[in-house]
Amino acid sequence: MADRIMIALDNVSKIYGSGQHAITALKDVNLHVPQGDIHGVIGLSGAGKSTLIRCVNLLERPTTGHVSVDDQELTALDRATLNRARHGIGMIFQHFNLLTSRTVFDNVALPLELMRMDKNTIRERVQPLLDLTGLADKADSYPAELSGGQKQRVAIARALASRPKVLLCDEATSALDPQTTSSILGLLEDINRRLGLTILLITHEMEVVKSICHRVSLISDGELVEEAEVGDFFTSPRTHLARRFINDFLEIEPPQSLLDHLQNDPTPGSHPVLRLAYSGDEISTPLISRLARACDIDISILEAKVESIRHRTLGLMIAELVGPPEKTREALAYLEDHDLTVEVLGHVRRHD
Amino acid sequence: MSDAMIELILSSTLDTLYMVGISGLISALAGIPLGVLLYVTRPRQFLALPILNHLLGVITNIGRSIPFIILMVAIIPFTRMIVGSSIGLNAAVVPLTIAAIPFVARLVEGALNEISPGLIEAAQSMGATPWQIIMKVLLPEARGGIITGLTITVVTLVSYSAMAGAVGGGGLGDLGIRYGYNRFEPTIMLITVAILVVMVQGFQSLGDYLVRRSDHK
Ligand SMILES: Nc1ncnc2c1ncn2[C@@H]1O[C@H](COP(=O)(O)OP(=O)(O)O)[C@@H](O)[C@H]1O
Ligand SMILES: [Mg+2]
Secondary structure, three states: OOOOEEEEEEEEEEEEOOHHHOEEEEEEEEEEEEOOOEEEEEEOOOOOHHHHHHHHOOOOOOOEEEEEEOOEEHHHOOHHHHHHHHOOEEEEEOOOOOOOOOOHHHHHHHHHHHOOOOHHHHHHHHHHHHHHOOOHHHOOOOHHHOOHHHHHHHHHHHHHOOOOOEEEEEOOOOOOOHHHHHHHHHHHHHHHHHHOOEEEEEEOOHHHHHHHOOEEEEEEOOEEEEEEEHHHHHHOOOOHHHHHHHHHHHOOOOOHHHHOOOEOOOOOOEEEEEEEEEEHHHHHOOHHHHHHHHHOOEEEEEEEEEEEEOOEEEEEEEEEEEOOHHHHHHHHHHHHHOOOEEEEEEEEEOOO | OOHHHHHHHHHHHHHHHHHHHHHHHHHHHHHHHHHHHHHHOOOOOOOOOHHHHHHHHHHHHHHHHOOHHHHHHHOHHHHHHHHOOOOOHHHHHHHHHHHHHHHHHHHHHHHHHOOOHHHHHHHHHOOOOHHHHHHHHHHHHOHHHHHHHHHHHHHHHHHHHHHHHHHHHOHHHHHHHHHHHHOOOHHHHHHHHHHHHHHHHHHHHHHHHHHHHHOOO
């Protein structure tokens, strides 16, 4: 059971338009999300995130490839069967998409009306959802009377009404302020735990990935370029783009005064400047001072930051190794031996 | 003013209300579905039927571009076929209705345009059928805009009905022309105009009230 695949995209490509104006929004995407996982897809604006998530419930039909949800191949279904399958897939959106003409209660009831349930059953289903999402006192309010966070809660309750096994979130917190974002993310995590719901979310914010995702895929120009467990993604990113996301998120960049003097190749009298990422146990050992002693060099720490990500600790540091070339080479080897991610940013000459 | 005159004014008022009421009702019943069809069959909409959409668009535009006075005369054979006569109240209702249907349709289409496409998408993600999207999303969400459109239509019908009445239909327009203009009785003319003003005000206020009641934006 543990590894049953809930969402499967196989060789999915999507091309908008045709001929000269064709835009390839997804290129041969393969994505498998096991039951109960919270899987994030992160990427820059225009990378194809929305297209990808809309391909899961066929709001957008892939040009080629197969989509399966809960072992049912959606790309092979006729209209009516697809509509029935969609009852098993909830979706929430960046701009909530609530019906302004309906109260909170009636918005949550909508998917059940679409399934032609009777009034009593609907009432029995909606009430607990309003409780779960903290909206019990808002049942008779209209969306216009609610804050953004409350609107997204209504949308979540609505998405859960048909008791789906999968929840799709298209930038669900991008229109919310940071406090509201974390409360909505908390709610999603709670739902994932309590209901065992599989969640696929797309976002351009690392904060979202960091707070609730188990696994993450990185999308760039319509291609999934990296996929990893979230702790691994933060500690040992494999692509340049992933590193950029992480650095922007952790706001760790060498100081400008240093960047100005950074050169690509070592010259006599220059020292390497490193970006070190370390995670897990390394952090608790006094690695830096041991390194200094073992290799007999000086280490000048320019920037450092420690983050806790999914019960793991991630340390990031920008440091200059000061010593003769053979000693700094030895130090680099030492660091790599200790499972640190080391990136040489360049070399600087000390001018003091 | 004689009792007969008062009675004439009263019955003319009822005649106008009759013409506006019947043509308003039928044009709403036909114009709303036509407006919905114009919207949902657009390219890239959920019932995209580009050829039908284009055809309906052309027909609607033709209907809207013919001046009412010409339409009224042009369709006399059709009117005769429907109500058996080309003069009288019912004969006036036919061209009024024909003129109002495309008018209503375009106003309804405009009201639907105001709905965020995200709502349709959300409904589709819940497995809504096209019919359910129309009945549960489009029409309720556009209710305010549709009522506004119908109010504009009714007010327009009041003035068109005066035109229709003048060529043998009856109603306040007919009264105004016959007594106010032909026999030069300025009092009658003034009363006629006053009643029309009050009528238009009344319809507009009723429309505004209904819009306010259905608007939760
Ligand atoms: N309906 C559409 N028609 C044409 N091009 C589209 C459509 N939707 C998205 N695109 C294009 O596909 C690319 C990916 O868009 P999207 O999936 O919305 O990216 P993201 O959500 O990551 O910002 C963009 O270049 C966008 O312009
Ligand atoms: Mg997007």
